Structures are given as C-alpha cells and as structure tokens.
Amino acid sequence: MIEKILLSFIPLISAFPLFMMIVELYGKRPKGRQWLWLIFSIGFFIWHGIASRFVSQIPFGRPLIPLGDLSLILFFTILFVKEENRKAPNPIRKPYILKGLIALGIFAAVIGVFSYWMQPPIFLIPLFAGALIAVYFDRLYSSMSYYPKPRVHLVYAFYILSSFLVLPVFRLFLLLQIAYVFIRRYRNWIDRKDRLITAHEEARITNHRIVMKMGETVNDFSDLHESIANFLSTLAEGIEAKSAAVYIWDEKQKLFRCSDIYGIFFPLTRGNEMSFTHAEALREIAFAQQISESENVIWQCGISRTGELIRFASSDERILSLGSRAANIRTLILEPLTFNKQLLGVLVVENKLYEHYFDDSDYYLVQNFAHYATMILKANEALVERQNQARTQAELQLGFHIQSGLLPNRIPICDGISLAGSMTPAKEIGGDYFDFLDLPNGNLGIVIGDVSGKGVPAGMVMTTLYAFLHAECHHFENSYSALVHVNSELSGRIAETMFASLLFFEWNPKKKSLHYTSCGHEHILHFKKSENALETIKSGGIALGMIDDNSRIIREKELAVSAGDTVLLYTDGVTESVNDKGEMFGLSRLQNFVSEYEALSAEEIRTSLLEVLKNFANGAAQADDITILVMKF
Incomplete structure (x- = not known):
C-alpha cells in the first residue's frame, strides 16, 4: 500500500524538471543554450514517469532500469560541464563525453552478460558495476568541473542507493535530488536576472553621475590637455578605474602618441623596466611612446576602428608580449575615437579598483563616454583652426594695410x-x-x-x-x-x-x-x-x-x-x-x-x-x- 502511494509521486516529481524548463523558456531565457536541457527534462520525465514502469514488468527487464538511469546521469553530467565551460575563461577540451560513453558501454555489456546469461544471485554484479560507474561519473564531473557542486554529487549517491535498495523511497530521493538541482538552477537564473537588473540600475545611476560630472568639468576646450585630463579623471572615477589615457593619431607620421594620462598608467609598449618603477617615470615613458607596430593593441584598436574589452589581460598574447609591464595590467578597455570616419585617437582605460575586472557594463560606459573625448579633440581642433584663421586674418589685414600704404x-x-x-x-x-x-x-x-x-x-x-x-x-x-x-x-x-x-x-x-x-x-x-x-x-x-x-x-x-x-x-x-x-x-x-x-x-x-x-x-x-x-x- 505504502509502495503504491510512493510510486504515484514518481510521475509528478519526474515532471518537475520539465515544468521548470518550460517556465525558463517562457521567461525568455536564451533558447540557444536550453534545447539540450529541454531534451534531458523530456527524456527524464518519459523514462521515470512512464517507460521505467513498463520496462520493470518485462521479464529480465529490471536490469535495464539502471542502464536507463545511468544514461540520463551521463547526459546530466555532460550538461553541467557544458554549462560551466560556457562561463569559464578556458573551456575544457578534454574528451570527457567519449569517456562517459565508453563507461556506459562497459556497464551495458556487464548487464548483458550477468543479468541475462547468469542466474541469481549473480545478477547483483551489474548493480555493483552500476555503482562503480556512478562513482566514475562523479569523479569525471569533479575533474571536469571548475566549481563542483555538492548537490550534483548527491545525485550519484542517491542513484547508488536506489540501485541496491529497491524501495520506492530511495528512487524518490534520486528524483527529488534532480528536481532540487533544477530548482537551484532556476533560482540561480532568477538571481542572475535580478543581478542584471541591479547592475543595469547601477549603470544607469553611474551614467547619470558621470554625465553630471562631465557637464561640470568638461566645458572649456581652449586648453586641450586640461579638458582631456578632466575627462579622464571623471570617467575613471565613475567606473572605478585605476588609470586611463588618450593616444592621439598623427596622420602625417602614421603613429599614435600619448596625449594625457590619469592615475598610474602602465605603458602598452614593450619595455624592461621593473614593475616598481616610479609613477612619474611611467608617465614619461608613456609620453615618449610612438606606437606604429601593427601587433600593438592600441594600433589594432585604432586602425580597425573597433573597441575591445580585454577582461583578463593575463590570457591575451598582445599584453603578455609587453614583458615585465604585463604583470601590472589585469584588465583593459580600448575604444577608438573617430569622427565621420576620421581617426582621432584611442581611449585606453586600465585596471579596476579593488583588484576587480572590467565587465560589459564598464565597457558600455566607456563606449558611451568616449564621445566626450572625440568632442574635446574636434572642438579643440576647430578652436585651433579658428585661432589660426584669426591669426592669419590679422596678418593678412596687417599685410593689406601695409600694402595699402605702398599704393x-x-x-x-x-x-x-x-x-x-x-x-x-x-x-x-x-x-x-x-x-x-x-x-x-x-x-x-x-x-x-x-x-x-x-x-x-x-x-x-x-x-x-x-x-x-x-x-x-x-x-x-x-x-x-x-x-x-x-x-x-x-x-x-x-x-x-x-x-x-x-x-x-x-x-x-x-x-x-x-x-x-x-x-x-x-x-x-x-x-x-x-x-x-x-x-x-x-x-x-x-x-x-x-x-x-x-x-x-x-x-x-x-x-x-x-x-x-x-x-x-x-x-x-x-x-x-x-x-x-x-x-x-x-x-x-x-x-x-x-x-x-x-x-x-x-x-x-x-x-x-x-x-x-x-x-x-x-x-x-x-x-x-x-x-x-x-x-x-
């Protein structure tokens, strides 16, 4: 009686992951990442809610149930590793899928040999084999995962229990554990959306604060260096960056020169000065730079007119090629400064406070406010041109008066x-x-x-x-x-x-x-x-x-x-x-x-x-x- 009552919960619990997947898809979770999870949840429901009952009633069908469970657990392991690969800076490229399929094939062979060709109690051997394979999957997940989750280990533990102890309660534990994994996954997704909403709100507030500060500090273009310095300090403080610099493009000589710097800025050219070089010496090195090498990250950004977020500088070959300077560069944002297809320069924001890394929100803000630097450069260019025109006009007027005196x-x-x-x-x-x-x-x-x-x-x-x-x-x-x-x-x-x-x-x-x-x-x-x-x-x-x-x-x-x-x-x-x-x-x-x-x-x-x-x-x-x-x- 109790067993029948407990078994009635199996279809309900096995349907729970499918229900959660439908909720996530309805909630506009990116579909490109979800179709494998959807297939797993459908297969999980069909196997545990419907198919396993019929298989268990077939003569010699009971040993097939662990094989079906292990197949789903392998699928489950692959999905988790893929999920973490998507977030990891260096995705796993080891053939863990092939290893899992080989292990599953070995277990199927053991079932075939000992369950159908041998008589009880020899058929218990496949159960031991299933337990060993489950432990192997657990170790496989631990070796492949960047951050192994205890709740996934419990799935393997409850599988082993449900294999040896045929009471429905242990199978329910397995189903409940997988359902719990989906609940946690859904909660993580909700939390991530909440974090994104919070991050967007913080970005909006930061954006507004920077706009207000820019309006107060960047309003006089008569002094180019003062205007750029105000811009860099306002932007860097707004996104909590340690340093920033503007490199100006010299069209005649076809090279970039550092115009202005904020903070302790480590130059983006090769050098052998030690990491503890004095801040003023670093500034002098940066101002002395003439960047014309095609492999330099500033050159590539400017010539291609394409901005770039280098989240982890330690994994970028262009930064590592800088030698000893690369040790001080953790994270980097570069944005070209262009006006009507005319290249004016490159904005570089370097390192974030508290040893954090720049993210997409920081990159968006830099892209958004790079237009201020473009405006400053063009306004100063126009001002200088007007001053030159006024000076030329004055000289011409003087020449006219002199010439008029000759007539x-x-x-x-x-x-x-x-x-x-x-x-x-x-x-x-x-x-x-x-x-x-x-x-x-x-x-x-x-x-x-x-x-x-x-x-x-x-x-x-x-x-x-x-x-x-x-x-x-x-x-x-x-x-x-x-x-x-x-x-x-x-x-x-x-x-x-x-x-x-x-x-x-x-x-x-x-x-x-x-x-x-x-x-x-x-x-x-x-x-x-x-x-x-x-x-x-x-x-x-x-x-x-x-x-x-x-x-x-x-x-x-x-x-x-x-x-x-x-x-x-x-x-x-x-x-x-x-x-x-x-x-x-x-x-x-x-x-x-x-x-x-x-x-x-x-x-x-x-x-x-x-x-x-x-x-x-x-x-x-x-x-x-x-x-x-x-x-x-």
Missing part, C-alpha cells in the same frame, strides 16, 4: 594731365600695383603692374618690386634704364615661377609728351579725340623676373597724345572678370566701354568701369585683383 594715397595734380587710379584686391593681399612717382627730372612717373598669382606670395613680390622701383627712381635716367636695372635686381630674388608685368609711363608736363616702356603688360587703350577713334596698342616686352637681362627685348616708346585724349591702363583682372554664367568680360567689352565713356572725367571713367564690372559679374566672386589707371589729357 598712392593721393592722386597727383600735374599740368596737362588728369589722373585716376585704384586697386581692388581679390584677397586681403593683392599682386597688382600702380603708383605715381615724382622723378628727379621734374617729370611724373605713372606705373601699373601685375604680379603673377594672388595672395601673400604675389603681395611679397609686389612689395619687392615697389622697393626696387623707388630706389631706381632716385637715379632716374629714363623708364627703359630703370626697368632694366629693376629686372636685374628682381630676377635673382623671386621664385622661378613668379614674374611681374609692368608699364612705366613718363609724362613731361612742359613738353606735353608721354613716353613709356612696357614689360609684357596688357594692351594700352588710347582714345584719340581728334579722330574720334580708339586705338588698341600691344604693349610688348617681357615680364620682369623671367630672364636675367631684358635690355635687348624692352625699349622705350612715345605715345602721341593731344588734348581731349583718354588712355586707359588696366590689369588682367578687368578683362578676365567672370559673371555667374562663366562668361569673361573680355577685351572687346572694355574697348566698347572706353568708346562709350571717354567723354567723362578720369575719376568718372574709373568709377563707371568698376560699376560696369560689378553689374557684369552679377554676384559672382571676384577671381583676380582689379587695377584701373586712367589718364585724361
């Missing part, structure tokens, strides 16, 4: 001629030049020139040309001699690719005569009032600075002018002005302009031409310096 600040008044002139640079410093010179012979020098190129280089050549020209005019004989000497001085002092075209006019107010020497400048537009016609004169010559001696190429000429005539001089910035459609103003439009506006005064012609050029451009940017010089007789 005539007043238009001279001279008998028989009315003048107007201006230079509008395309940049702050232009390469065009015009000037009025009081010559020693009492005549008036009128100069217009154009230096190749634009900007600072052209402005420097123009300044040099101004100095040489004014120096030569103190010993003036004629425009031809002056430009021969200027060319000789200029050709050896400017770059081979630089040159300057120039027209030098000399007006004699007494004789009312105009002479000029050309050095490869633009056409001269001369409107003859008496003939009511425009003459376009090719100026000729060769630009200054192109050859060392221009004396045989240039020559002085006379331009016959009379009252009412107009002469327009210009640089190529006028004819090469481009509108919004890409069309150039050209010489023909300039010729038409002179013919149309020749009746105006010299100043009116100048301002009218600037207005015409502006209207023609229709908003298009000025591409070259524009210089206009008008002579009205």
Whole structure:
C-alpha cells in the first residue's frame, strides 16, 4: 500500500524538471543554450514517469532500469560541464563525453552478460558495476568541473542507493535530488536576472553621475590637455578605474602618441623596466611612446576602428608580449575615437579598483563616454583652426594695410594731365600695383603692374618690386634704364615661377609728351579725340623676373597724345572678370566701354568701369585683383 502511494509521486516529481524548463523558456531565457536541457527534462520525465514502469514488468527487464538511469546521469553530467565551460575563461577540451560513453558501454555489456546469461544471485554484479560507474561519473564531473557542486554529487549517491535498495523511497530521493538541482538552477537564473537588473540600475545611476560630472568639468576646450585630463579623471572615477589615457593619431607620421594620462598608467609598449618603477617615470615613458607596430593593441584598436574589452589581460598574447609591464595590467578597455570616419585617437582605460575586472557594463560606459573625448579633440581642433584663421586674418589685414600704404594715397595734380587710379584686391593681399612717382627730372612717373598669382606670395613680390622701383627712381635716367636695372635686381630674388608685368609711363608736363616702356603688360587703350577713334596698342616686352637681362627685348616708346585724349591702363583682372554664367568680360567689352565713356572725367571713367564690372559679374566672386589707371589729357 505504502509502495503504491510512493510510486504515484514518481510521475509528478519526474515532471518537475520539465515544468521548470518550460517556465525558463517562457521567461525568455536564451533558447540557444536550453534545447539540450529541454531534451534531458523530456527524456527524464518519459523514462521515470512512464517507460521505467513498463520496462520493470518485462521479464529480465529490471536490469535495464539502471542502464536507463545511468544514461540520463551521463547526459546530466555532460550538461553541467557544458554549462560551466560556457562561463569559464578556458573551456575544457578534454574528451570527457567519449569517456562517459565508453563507461556506459562497459556497464551495458556487464548487464548483458550477468543479468541475462547468469542466474541469481549473480545478477547483483551489474548493480555493483552500476555503482562503480556512478562513482566514475562523479569523479569525471569533479575533474571536469571548475566549481563542483555538492548537490550534483548527491545525485550519484542517491542513484547508488536506489540501485541496491529497491524501495520506492530511495528512487524518490534520486528524483527529488534532480528536481532540487533544477530548482537551484532556476533560482540561480532568477538571481542572475535580478543581478542584471541591479547592475543595469547601477549603470544607469553611474551614467547619470558621470554625465553630471562631465557637464561640470568638461566645458572649456581652449586648453586641450586640461579638458582631456578632466575627462579622464571623471570617467575613471565613475567606473572605478585605476588609470586611463588618450593616444592621439598623427596622420602625417602614421603613429599614435600619448596625449594625457590619469592615475598610474602602465605603458602598452614593450619595455624592461621593473614593475616598481616610479609613477612619474611611467608617465614619461608613456609620453615618449610612438606606437606604429601593427601587433600593438592600441594600433589594432585604432586602425580597425573597433573597441575591445580585454577582461583578463593575463590570457591575451598582445599584453603578455609587453614583458615585465604585463604583470601590472589585469584588465583593459580600448575604444577608438573617430569622427565621420576620421581617426582621432584611442581611449585606453586600465585596471579596476579593488583588484576587480572590467565587465560589459564598464565597457558600455566607456563606449558611451568616449564621445566626450572625440568632442574635446574636434572642438579643440576647430578652436585651433579658428585661432589660426584669426591669426592669419590679422596678418593678412596687417599685410593689406601695409600694402595699402605702398599704393598712392593721393592722386597727383600735374599740368596737362588728369589722373585716376585704384586697386581692388581679390584677397586681403593683392599682386597688382600702380603708383605715381615724382622723378628727379621734374617729370611724373605713372606705373601699373601685375604680379603673377594672388595672395601673400604675389603681395611679397609686389612689395619687392615697389622697393626696387623707388630706389631706381632716385637715379632716374629714363623708364627703359630703370626697368632694366629693376629686372636685374628682381630676377635673382623671386621664385622661378613668379614674374611681374609692368608699364612705366613718363609724362613731361612742359613738353606735353608721354613716353613709356612696357614689360609684357596688357594692351594700352588710347582714345584719340581728334579722330574720334580708339586705338588698341600691344604693349610688348617681357615680364620682369623671367630672364636675367631684358635690355635687348624692352625699349622705350612715345605715345602721341593731344588734348581731349583718354588712355586707359588696366590689369588682367578687368578683362578676365567672370559673371555667374562663366562668361569673361573680355577685351572687346572694355574697348566698347572706353568708346562709350571717354567723354567723362578720369575719376568718372574709373568709377563707371568698376560699376560696369560689378553689374557684369552679377554676384559672382571676384577671381583676380582689379587695377584701373586712367589718364585724361
């Protein structure tokens, strides 16, 4: 009676592991790790709840029950070892499954020999064999498991008891023990979920605390090192790291340099200094590093743009290759600092307080806050660029003011001629030049020139040309001699690719005569009032600075002018002005302009031409310096 009552509990208890598995799967436990446990729990229920009863009633079937039990226990052992392998840093690769199957095969052979071919009481031998195999499985589990659990040992103990003592109560002990294992496993899973929830909540609080601290300490990017130092200290304190560093990528030299360090940071390059090296010495070593070796962990992180959590540094070959320094590095996080696919550097967080190891939560926080370091580097880069631009702008403005001082600040008044002139640079410093010179012979020098190129280089050549020209005019004989000497001085002092075209006019107010020497400048537009016609004169010559001696190429000429005539001089910035459609103003439009506006005064012609050029451009940017010089007789 009691036996029947106890046997009725067997299906209920054997179904308990299956019930627990269904609960775990419903609770969203990762299915990829559970299908073997599910198969075991189904087999466990079918064998103990249903199949074993029928097998025990079959003639000579009773010895098969220990074989079924041992098969499930082998499956049970394999699952436990696999479970611990999944969590262990170095999974077991020994052939423990094969060993278990061999032991199970030996036991099946013993059952076959002694239970079916021998008569009682010899059949007890398989029971002893089963006990030995159960003990072997227990030892196998102990040798394979990282943390052997006593409750698993009890499974083997109760199996041995249930094999020798056929009372149902001992089989119930075996079933209850396995059910208890599943209960503990379920509780561990629940506890792990609770720990994860707690960890996530702590990570959220830590994240919020770091954000608040970052907002207080990282708000001024004018000093890069101070900003990075504040960032590193805030991050390290937030995740309880001992040290951290930022390595900046040098794009030109293709290497990483340590920019800033927090805490006692052990350099991540090979070295033979002892582990007790002074903290300041470690900092100096780190700052002196130039990392360009492809096998270095910082290089790999930066070049691959892939962050990495090295939880156990002692098992990473890249860390072990650092020699004596590796002994001080327990755990490590590396995160690349990138902006729009541009590599800026690598953030390294090294070792955790209280000899703990970094986990996924720490890695997430480092990844999350690495953007602050990226922001600091880009903000500082932009700030430096703006400062450089402001400095350059100030220098250009200064250059513009200096150059403006070289251009005539007043238009001279001279008998028989009315003048107007201006230079509008395309940049702050232009390469065009015009000037009025009081010559020693009492005549008036009128100069217009154009230096190749634009900007600072052209402005420097123009300044040099101004100095040489004014120096030569103190010993003036004629425009031809002056430009021969200027060319000789200029050709050896400017770059081979630089040159300057120039027209030098000399007006004699007494004789009312105009002479000029050309050095490869633009056409001269001369409107003859008496003939009511425009003459376009090719100026000729060769630009200054192109050859060392221009004396045989240039020559002085006379331009016959009379009252009412107009002469327009210009640089190529006028004819090469481009509108919004890409069309150039050209010489023909300039010729038409002179013919149309020749009746105006010299100043009116100048301002009218600037207005015409502006209207023609229709908003298009000025591409070259524009210089206009008008002579009205």
